[in-house]
Amino acid sequence: MGSSELAGSGGVKPATGAEVTLRRLAESGLIAVATATMEGITEANGAFLRLVGYSEADLAAGPLDWRAMTPPEWAPADQAALAELQATGSCTPFRKEYWRKDGSRVPVEVGAVVLGWEPLCWAWFIRDALAEQQAEEAGQQAAELAALAAELSQAVTVAEVAQALAGWLRRAVGVKLAILVEADPRRPVLRYVNLHDVPDDVARQWTELDATHDSPAVRAWRSGKLVFFADPQTIDTEFPHFAAARMAAGTGSCLAVPLFSAGKVTGVLTVTWPEPRLLGPAQQQFLAAVAGYVAQALTWARQFEAEHAVAHQLQQAMIRPAGTADSRVEVNAVYRPATTDLEVGGDWYDVLTVTDECMALIVGDVVGHGISAASAMGQLRSALRGLVLAGLPPAAALEALDKFASIVPDAQFSSCVVAFLDARHESLTVSVAGHMPPLVIDNRGQASFFEDAQDPPLGFADAARKTTRLHFPVGSTIILYTDGLIERRGMPLDAGLERLAVTAAEQSGRGIGGLSDRLVRELVSESFHNDDVAVVCARLLSHGPARLTETVRAEPARIRALRRTFGDWLQAIGASGQARAELCIAVGEALTNCAEHAYAGTQPQSVTIEASASSDHVQVTIRDSGRWRPRSGDPARGQGLPLIRKLMDRVQVITGPAGTTIAAERSLGDKE
Amino acid sequence: MTGDILTVSTDARDHVTVLVLEGEVDAYSVGQLDSALARAAQRKVPVIIDVSGLGYIDSSAFRAIYRASEHIPVSIVVPASSVLSRTIRLAGISAKIPILPDIDSASAQAANHETGTRP
Structure with a gap:
């Protein structure tokens, strides 16, 4: 029988007019035609047999079961068509699929007409809809890819890329798990990118990190080709060592696609489906295209993260204070970036020594985030440093900074607070440019906000800026901070300030060491803060002068008096008892040497002491215009200088024609 | 110059002389x-x-x-809490002069010294 004729299992029937027409249509081969009864397909033309992959012999062996040839999800459509057929004698063409003999599916469009009623007999007219479906799928895939591209373009970090991808794959491709691994550039391992999305035990076993360990991802990585395993049996045969994990994860099929960047495999996307599935060339190409998008997104994300790390480092370098040199003030500061960690913030702090008696404490906040905010911050900070070090008081420095801010992109509307702490006079001079009010904890532990010095933000001062002076007795603490410390979602600002006041009063009772960190820990949520935070705390420990300079005649009573003056000064700058005793002994020895030896036989001359304190050291210089006597042979004599050397951290003796200078340095704390 | 910034009290006990400096x-x-x-x-x-x-x-x-220690056994009592304790330890005399934290241990040490030198 020719392939263009109707082949059949049924006998020859008398031809009606309609049947002749049908037979001619079938013979033309233009369309697939099959004659069926409730038992099955009894006749079919070559076009039909080719479409469903059966042979004429198959048909000759008995009716083809059209129910069994229809995937279950299409059975209702068949039922509906039969009902329509019985009611009206024909059915409206509809879309369905057939199982081909080889198990694959073929999409078709089907119509039918009744040929006879007793028993019911009809003809199917079937059009191959594969090309159409492929075109539709291609359109849908293009739309899906566009959606993926859009989602990936929103993802900034590697983790976000992984997250966007996993969501999209579940939605668009119906995958159960999506695992993204990246090749370590230095070691032969593949690292998970999105482990949080995968149960630990599954992830660790299913896609091994060790690149010497065989897995779908490793194969894709090594070969640079897509690898696909269609069903559990294939997976278990290929990777017997994963059988248990595969079963636990309920994986039915698995695909691993290499990710290329600059011609090299930089990672692998592994996806699994819960059921076995066939993956046609078109779908494989589709997933390869997905991998292309992902590879690009990952490369950008890595680049972003690298730039971000650089910006962070820059910022950390920029906010590092110059180091204070005042033992009378204990300072503690901290900068904490936002936890979302997406962008560099614009907060900063600074602590500067302005004069011997004055220290500047600064906290500022540039509006916005990112490199431009960080850059504006760096410029404002440097400018303010220069202004303060040039001797401008807080208000004048901020007025000059107003002008500066107006020419720096992104610097306008920044806020800033400048506080000058004068230890000697126990005073605080504050100007505030649109910033959170400084918090002062007095020496009885009472907290109050310093609200008097409020002025507009930088670049917006329309009149001279205010300065407020506050008595700041020894034991008082000032806390400068940025809004990240007090702002919480859903909490009014006043409540945040109140919370800060209560917490700071409580925490400052435990000392200044680590106070900034403790405040951040208590007040800022660990899990959620999308703003950066800068805090500076300073407590006045004593109000002694930063320097001591005295010249006396080198005679016993004056030397004793000078020794005591020096001791009092050490106490005022906060030296420990032991440090005070030892520094006094060293100075006493030096002064006594001057008196006893330098001017032996002559009238007492003058001796000068100069002492200065840094944050944790004292430097002292004793200068006379004589010459120290060399050490004698008596072991008990001439112990002065050796003792000085033992007690001080550093000692230098310079003997010149003009006299002898002894310079010594010791830390302010106790020693073992 | 008077020495009234220093007080030396002498406590002449049976086997030891205690000098208290203030x-x-x-x-x-x-x-x-x-x-x-x-x-x-002179008490030997x-x-x-x-x-x-x-x-x-000072030195x-x-x-x-x-x-003095060249003529008679001498020891120094200084508690660890004293601000001078480190200075005295560093003064370079500890090889010859015992430094002890309190009078009782210094007395015991002195008694041992006596026994040791006069069997």
Whole structure:
């Protein structure tokens, strides 16, 4: 029988007019035609047999079961068509699929007409809809890819890329798990990118990190080709060592696609489906295209993260204070970036020594985030440093900074607070440019906000800026901070300030060491803060002068008096008892040497002491215009200088024609 | 210059002389310590110098104590809490002069010393 004729299992029937027409249509081969009864397909033309992959012999062996040839999800459509057929004698063409003999599916469009009623007999007219479906799928895939591209373009970090991808794959491709691994550039391992999305035990076993360990991802990585395993049996045969994990994860099929960047495999996307599935060339190409998008997104994300790390480092370098040199003030500061960690913030702090008696404490906040905010911050900070070090008081420095801010992109509307702490006079001079009010904890532990010095933000001062002076007795603490410390979602600002006041009063009772960190820990949520935070705390420990300079005649009573003056000064700058005793002994020895030896036989001359304190050291210089006597042979004599050397951290003796200078340095704390 | 910034009290016990120093010993008050040590040396019993009450000491005092120790056993009592404790340990006399934290241990040490030198 020719392939263009109707082949059949049924006998020859008398031809009606309609049947002749049908037979001619079938013979033309233009369309697939099959004659069926409730038992099955009894006749079919070559076009039909080719479409469903059966042979004429198959048909000759008995009716083809059209129910069994229809995937279950299409059975209702068949039922509906039969009902329509019985009611009206024909059915409206509809879309369905057939199982081909080889198990694959073929999409078709089907119509039918009744040929006879007793028993019911009809003809199917079937059009191959594969090309159409492929075109539709291609359109849908293009739309899906566009959606993926859009989602990936929103993802900034590697983790976000992984997250966007996993969501999209579940939605668009119906995958159960999506695992993204990246090749370590230095070691032969593949690292998970999105482990949080995968149960630990599954992830660790299913896609091994060790690149010497065989897995779908490793194969894709090594070969640079897509690898696909269609069903559990294939997976278990290929990777017997994963059988248990595969079963636990309920994986039915698995695909691993290499990710290329600059011609090299930089990672692998592994996806699994819960059921076995066939993956046609078109779908494989589709997933390869997905991998292309992902590879690009990952490369950008890595680049972003690298730039971000650089910006962070820059910022950390920029906010590092110059180091204070005042033992009378204990300072503690901290900068904490936002936890979302997406962008560099614009907060900063600074602590500067302005004069011997004055220290500047600064906290500022540039509006916005990112490199431009960080850059504006760096410029404002440097400018303010220069202004303060040039001797401008807080208000004048901020007025000059107003002008500066107006020419720096992104610097306008920044806020800033400048506080000058004068230890000697126990005073605080504050100007505030649109910033959170400084918090002062007095020496009885009472907290109050310093609200008097409020002025507009930088670049917006329309009149001279205010300065407020506050008595700041020894034991008082000032806390400068940025809004990240007090702002919480859903909490009014006043409540945040109140919370800060209560917490700071409580925490400052435990000392200044680590106070900034403790405040951040208590007040800022660990899990959620999308703003950066800068805090500076300073407590006045004593109000002694930063320097001591005295010249006396080198005679016993004056030397004793000078020794005591020096001791009092050490106490005022906060030296420990032991440090005070030892520094006094060293100075006493030096002064006594001057008196006893330098001017032996002559009238007492003058001796000068100069002492200065840094944050944790004292430097002292004793200068006379004589010459120290060399050490004698008596072991008990001439112990002065050796003792000085033992007690001080550093000692230098310079003997010149003009006299002898002894310079010594010791830390302010106790020693073992 | 008077030495009234230093007080030296002498406690002549049976087998030991205890000198209690209070105030400051410097090059101008060390004479008082010298005299007290000279008197104590005549008793021919060990001398314990208690410096717990001192606020200042310098090399002239160490010199005086070192010289005295050439004639008679001398020990120094200084509690670890004293601001001078480190200075006394570093003064370079500890090889010859025991430094002890309290009078009782200094007395016990002095008694041992006596037994050891006069079997």
